[in-house]
Amino acid sequence: MANLYANPNPNKSVEVVQPPSDSVSSLSFSPKGNYLVATSWDNQVRCWEIMKSGTTLGSVPKASTNHDQPVLCSTWKDDGTTVFSGGCDKQVKMWPLMAGGPAVTVAMHDAPVKELAWIPQMNLLVTGSWDKTLKYWDTRQQHPVHTQQLPDRCYSLTVHHPLMVVGTADRNLIVFNLQNPQTEFKRITSPLKYQTRCVAAFPDQQGFLVNTLVLFIYV
Structure with a gap:
């Protein structure tokens, strides 16, 4: 405890320049560069370039965009050029960040x-909402290519193609095989006592983790 007080920042953490003015709802690193995107309850989507000078990390604000209401989620396109964001205004926005559009x-x-989540193997964007649906989008078209009804509101989602897992209200965990996305592969009631807030798929697509308790579930 004495060491903690003597060095309150043992990992040498650095706050980003011009951080959000309200709670951060998601963080997404570019798959192609040292660019970090954060969404926030202040209605903003912000991007920083993360740089290192010697042993010191730093950040440079690059750009920002906004929604009409708090932003809840974000992801990058696999080529690192574009950011998708969604939130309380019921919209999903596509931001061609690297092109400056x-x-x-x-x-x-x-x-x-x-x-x-962006699914590069399908060239589609999948979105989960509190309207109890998943929707798959070809971003060149106005309407979804498929709408999947969920048993309750979507709270969490993870994709590692062909595995996708959706956590909903009432502790539902719905597993999809994206080679047949219009049919549920399996539905599980979470063995955890409280509402599922986050899920993460195994890289080998054989299972997933649930919540901060790191509960392993094989599919």
Whole structure:
């Protein structure tokens, strides 16, 4: 305990320059560069370039865009050029960040959008909402290519193709094989006592983790 007080920052953590003014709802690193995107309850989507000078990390604000209401989720396209974000305004926006273009709305739900993921193997964006649906989008089209009903509101989602797992209200865990995305592969009631808030798929697609208790579930 004495050492903690003597060195309150043992990992030499550094706050980003010009951080969000409200709670951060998601963090996403670019798959192609040292660019970090954060979404926040202040309605903003911000991007920083993370740089290292010797042993010191630093950040440079690069760009920002906004939603009409708090933003809840974000992800990058696999080529590292584009960011997708969704939130309480029921919209999903596509932001061509590296090209310097404005964000445009590419998807809509009937309630806040809580989760989204880009699936490069399908060239589709999947979005999960509190309207109890998953929707798959070809971003060149106005309407979803498929809408999947869920048993309750979407709270969490993870994709490691062909495995996708969705956590909903009432402790449901719905497993999809994205080679047949219109049919549930398996539905499980979480063995945890409380609502599922996060899930993460195994890299080998054989299972997934649930919540901060790191409960392993094989499919």
